[in-house]
Amino acid sequence: MSLKILPLKELSEVLDTARAGKNVVQCHGCFDLLHVGHMRHFSEAKSFGDILVVTVTPDCFVNKGPGRPAFKEYLRLEAIASLDSVDYVALNEYQTAVQAIDIIKPDIYCKGPEYKDSVPGDNDFISIERNAVESHGGRMAFTTDDMTFSSSKLINSYLPVFSPEVTNFLKIFKAANPHENIVEGIYSFKDLKVLVVCETIIDEYHYVNAMGKSMKEPILAAKLLGEEKHAGGILAIANHIAAFTKDVGVLTLLGDKQPQEGFVRSALSENVEPHIFYKKDSPTIVKRRFIEKELLQKLFEVYEINDELLTEKREKKVLNWLDENLQNYDLVVVADYGHGMMTPKIVNKLCEDAPFLCVNAQGNAGNRGHNPISKYSKADCISIAQHELVLEFRNQHLEPEEMVRKISAEQDYKNVILTRGKYGTMCFSQDEDIVQIPAIAPKIVDRVGAGDAVLSLISLALCKKAPMSIVGFVGNAAGAEAVAIVGNKTSIQKVPFIKHIESLLK
Numbered sequence: 264m265s266l267k268i269l270p271l272k273e274l275s276e277v278l279d280t281a282r283a284g285k286n287v288v289q290c291h292g293c294f295d296l297l298h299v300g301h302m303r304h305f306s307e308a309k310s311f312g313d314i315l316v317v318t319v320t321p322d323c324f325v326n327k328g329p330g331r332p333a334f335k336e337y338l339r340l341e342a343i344a345s346l347d348s349v350d351y352v353a354l355n356e357y358q359t360a361v362q363a364i365d366i367i368k369p370d371i372y373c374k375g376p377e378y379k380d381s382v383p384g385d386n387d388f389i390s391i392e393r394n395a396v397e398s399h400g401g402r403m404a405f406t407t408d409d410m411t412f413s414s415s416k417l418i419n420s421y422l423p424v425f426s427p428e429v430t431n432f433l434k435i436f437k438a439a440n441p442h443e444n445i446v447e448g449i450y451s452f453k454d455l456k457v458l459v460v461c462e463t464i465i466d467e468y469h470y471v472n473a474m475g476k477s478m479k480e481p482i483l484a485a486k487l488l489g490e491e492k493h494a495g496g497i498l499a500i501a502n503h504i505a506a507f508t509k510d511v512g513v514l515t516l517l518g519d520k521q522p523q524e525g526f527v528r529s530a531l532s533e534n535v536e537p538h539i540f541y542k543k544d545s546p547t548i549v550k551r552r553f554i555e556k557e558l559l560q561k562l563f564e565v566y567e568i569n570d571e572l573l574t575e576k577r578e579k580k581v582l583n584w585l586d587e588n589l590q591n592y593d594l595v596v597v598a599d600y601g602h603g604m605m606t607p608k609i610v611n612k613l614c615e616d617a618p619f620l621c622v623n624a625q626g627n628a629g630n631r632g633h634n635p636i637s638k639y640s641k642a643d644c645i646s647i648a649q650h651e652l653v654l655e656f657r658n659q660h661l662e663p664e665e666m667v668r669k670i671s672a673e674q675d676y677k678n679v680i681l682t683r684g685k686y687g688t689m690c691f692s693q694d695e696d697i698v699q700i701p702a703i704a705p706k707i708v709d710r711v712g713a714g715d716a717v718l719s720l721i722s723l724a725l726c727k728k729a730p731m732s733i734v735g736f737v738g739n740a741a742g743a744e745a746v747a748i749v750g751n752k753t754s755i756q757k758v759p760f761i762k763h764i765e766s767l768l769k
Contacts, residue, residue, distance in 0.1 A: 265344035271353045274316065275366045278351075282370075286312030288404075289369035291360040291392075293320045295332040297342040300408070307406040308373040309348045317343050318355045318363040326759030331766065359388065364395040371404050372396040379405040388758060429701045433767060436736065442768040445733060446761050452507040452723045458592040459504065460613065462516040462604040463527055464496030464548045466711065466750050470556040488556050493751040494530035495550065497598050499712055502754035503719035503741070504596070505532035512592065513537045514584065516604045518545035518569065532754075538588075540581055545569035548602055552711075552750075559708060559749065566629055570602045578606050585609070589616050594726040598715060599624040601634030610638055619643050621722035623714060626651040641675040644725050646718045646738075649683045667691040678731070680721050680738060682714060688742075690735040700735035703767065704743035709750055716745035716755060740764055 269277065278287060288308050294301055294317075309315040319339055325332045332339070336354055344352045355363045364372060378389055393403050425433070471485035494502065497515055505511045511534060517524060519541040527547070531537060549567040554560065573581070581604075589595070595617040599605045601624065613620060621644040624636040635655050636647055652666050653659050661669075667679045667689060681689040687701040721738040729737075740763055744755055 265341065265352075267344040267349065268340050268352045271318070271356055271363060271366055274351055274353045275368075278314070278316070278367065281314060285314055286370040287314045287316060287367065288312035288371045288373055289316045289318060289364065289367050290373050291318045291320075291355070291363060293325050293332060294339050294343060295325065295334055297339070301343075302346060302348075303408045304373075304375055304406050305343075305346055305348045307408060308371075308404075311371050311373060311404050314350045315348060316351045316353070316367055316369065317349050318353050318360065318367065319343065321354055321356065324355075324358045326756075326762050360392050361395045364392065364399070364401075368399040369396065369401050372401055373404045373406060376405055376407055425703065425705060429703060432701050433703075436732070437768040440733060440736075440768070442765050445737070445764055445768070448724065448727060448729055448733065449507065449737070449757070449761060449764070451727055453509055455508045455594055455723060455726060456510040456512075456592045457504050457508055457594045457596060457723075458512045458514060458589070459497050459501045459596045459598070460514045460605075461497045461598045461600060462542075462548060462602050463498055464550060464600060464602075465498075465523060465526070466493040466495035467491070467549055467551040468493070468750055469551065469553045471553055471562070472557070473555050473562070483562065485553070485555075485562070491749075491752065492526065494527070495712065495751045496548075496600060496715065498527065498530055499751040499754060500596060500598055500715045500719050501535045502530075502532050503716055504723065505535045506755055506757045506760070507720075507723055509534055511535045512588075514540075514581070516540050516542050516573075518542050518547040520544065521546045523547045523549075538584060540577060540584075542569065542603065543574060543577065545571075564628075568602060568629060570629055572603050572606050573609075578608060581609055582612055585612050585616070589613075590618070592618065594619045594621070594722060596718065596722045597622045597639075598718060599634065600627065601625065601630030605638075607638070611640070614640050614642065619726050621646065621718065621725065623647060623718050624651070625714065626654055636670070637674055639674070642677070644678040644680065644722065645670075645676050646680040646682065646714065646721060648714060649681055652681060663689050664697060667697070678725055678734075680717070680735065682717060682742070688717075688735045688739050690731045692731045695731045698731045698735055700732070700739050702743075703739050704746050707746045708748060710746055711749075712751045713742045713745040715751075716741040719755070737764070740767065 288311050290308050322332055322336045340352050340354060343349055396403055468491040470488045472488055474484045474486055477484045501511050501513045513535055517539055546567050550564055552564040553562045555562055620642045622639050622642045623646045624634050632654055636645055649663060663681055667681050671679050671691060677693050679691040685702050690698040717738040720741040721734050724734040724737050741755055
């Protein structure tokens, strides 16, 4: 390995001596597929000072979307270290450049020319990085070479991670939909006031090592290795949406026994306001999954749940809250998991009075066949998996196109998003007809939470009257991010999501 490549903290110690009487310049980035644009950037950056340090984003924090980086961190470090203009290279251990700046304390922190005219709010990280640099007495500088290259564009053109079908779709889609227009639409979500509704679900992941069959019983024995607790269901949806809007409310249900309210509140983003009701003689719902860790293979799951409907008294409290507050929101998102909160009266109230209603009625092990989407008499949008719609019609021989047209007409659903797994998404609008969007997830780790991520982004886009092709595209991009992580361990964030969109369309 090149002697130029050092651990970040060791590099700081080296610089303490080497920088005497000299100016240290720092560049930072992913540098996935090193190209001539990077080389020119480094050469000009070096001319601003005496010592050029390049810090590199680690694989785990590359936010260009699933399938990236194309080149592992050790290869990116080695490629940069081979350049004469670069004096030292270090792998950043952190999610953002700020900690690396705090450790290196550069005299000059250098970005490319595309960031020079950044508007606060569009590239929030630029202001944050600038503040970090200036706090140590340094300054920002920008290179001037206007010959723009894009690693994402080169990778998409010459090292595609997608099938020919998806690659061809992206080529056609980006010709009709410049990424700047989509990004502008995403930023427009920020003024929406959104209410998300349904009972809280906490997801527990118990990682085990399967040891084999018990000696005395016909059961699998396993050794517990570790546990994780995630804010699932409606909490995950609220956090996804909160990354794009300033004002999110959660109308949700906890159990009055073992409510876990402290965890629920702490798991929500700062701009999410919970409105909590309690279900009598019930726990807060926990879905406990046991996972063989090495293969990330689910063995079985256990529900901790009381799925009886709300009592009339508690139902009335929820209805009263809706009477008083529903008009304060622009968009209502319902993720109906079929576990007792969404009574007929609450459903009817939302159908009649929600200003813009987007709904998913999920089929799961706890309600299979007993939670039909048709209990919602009307909606501005429904998002539903194909297997759930098959159950709705009790007919597995209907074509997907026939099903979406039929459900829209019968139930007065203005827009229908049909998620079809590896076949992508079928998007139907009474105004635009059918649009097909292929799946854009090159890597699947866990499907839990994917439908919730899709529902979150399509609801925002539809409320802003985006064309159906863009609605389906941002929904699939959200789904691709969700299936690349375990459960709801993290939520979708605006800046990485936008970078994902941009990388797909370069």
